[in-house]
Amino acid sequence: MHDPTGKSSGIHTPGGRPIKSGAARNRDSALGGQLDLGGGYVHWAQPNVWTEVERHGLEQLNPPLESTTYYQLADDEVHTDKFELTHELVGKLFADSRQRFPMPFNINAVDNSDINEETLEERIASLGLSTRDSDLIKGALSGLVHNYSKHGSTQLLFAVSSNFGNYAAELETASNWCITGGMKKLTDAIQRNSKAKLQLSTAIKRVTDDGKQVTLTTASGDKLYAKTAVVAVPINTLRHINISPALPPSVSKMLSDGNPVRGSKLWVVPERDLGQVERVVAVGERGRHGCGGLVRRGVVDA
């Protein structure tokens, strides 16, 4: 599910032919420095990305900095001693992850239609907790969720199940270890090693397969031809591409429903030496306290 290399670039034509890619942009420069958008962390428990990390000699990762205090805003009070309790509460929230996704490589292994529409808000409410304890859970999830009543519960159940049924393990793999110099180091290394021809900043508007060849039409009307095309754009983008022949009804339904997740992260790394500053984690319910989210280790991850 995750491709934190950011190497995917929308639409490819495989099979030894040059790869043409679509709207993918170079990771940008901005604000006087490099701006890394999207995936930020890698982990050796992710075999595909780790193979690439090792292949390019980038396995000297920045270890996570341990925090001295874990501040939690819950029921309008700041707590500093609820870390263990929160761990238990989040464990309860995802207690059935392995039953729901016993074999994460097969998402249909059991019928989960009863919770397909369940939001995280509903799942948290179903535990019947106090406001404080519900807020503790919401704060703990704030780095991954932007709106509890729009975010479905199955996505995180799946992610937790893929990490041994343990939410802490899911967080360990998804938010701890980063490549020195940023993810661009990895994408640049992969591109340097590849013979693929990249065509960035070229949005594809139409994909037509006539059975003999695939024609890709760009936003500016240019046409690219290929035997095969692999379309790997996000759900919310895919629905704006005109694809012919039409996609199966189940896929069209998924595209029109869209992906409600609109999370974004902002890292602000002060230039001065963080060694002198207390390393803290501070979490609060997303959306209720300004930008909400997670502030940690001198880095805003909101």
Ligand SMILES: Cc1cc2nc3c(=O)[nH]c(=O)nc-3n(C[C@H](O)[C@H](O)[C@H](O)COP(=O)(O)OP(=O)(O)OC[C@H]3O[C@@H](n4cnc5c(N)ncnc54)[C@H](O)[C@@H]3O)c2cc1C
């Ligand atoms: C803020 C943020 C932080 C994240 N942090 C992590 C992390 O730390 N670790 C982790 O493992 N995962 C992380 N993820 C998740 C990870 O980035 C995604 O799961 C992964 O990038 C998905 O890969 P993908 O190839 O499916 O899609 P994408 O990486 O989104 O690639 C799709 C590509 O398609 C291109 N495209 C879009 N429209 C068109 C078009 N019309 N024509 C042609 N091309 C088009 C896009 O430009 C893009 O390059 C994060 C995600 C976000 C948003």
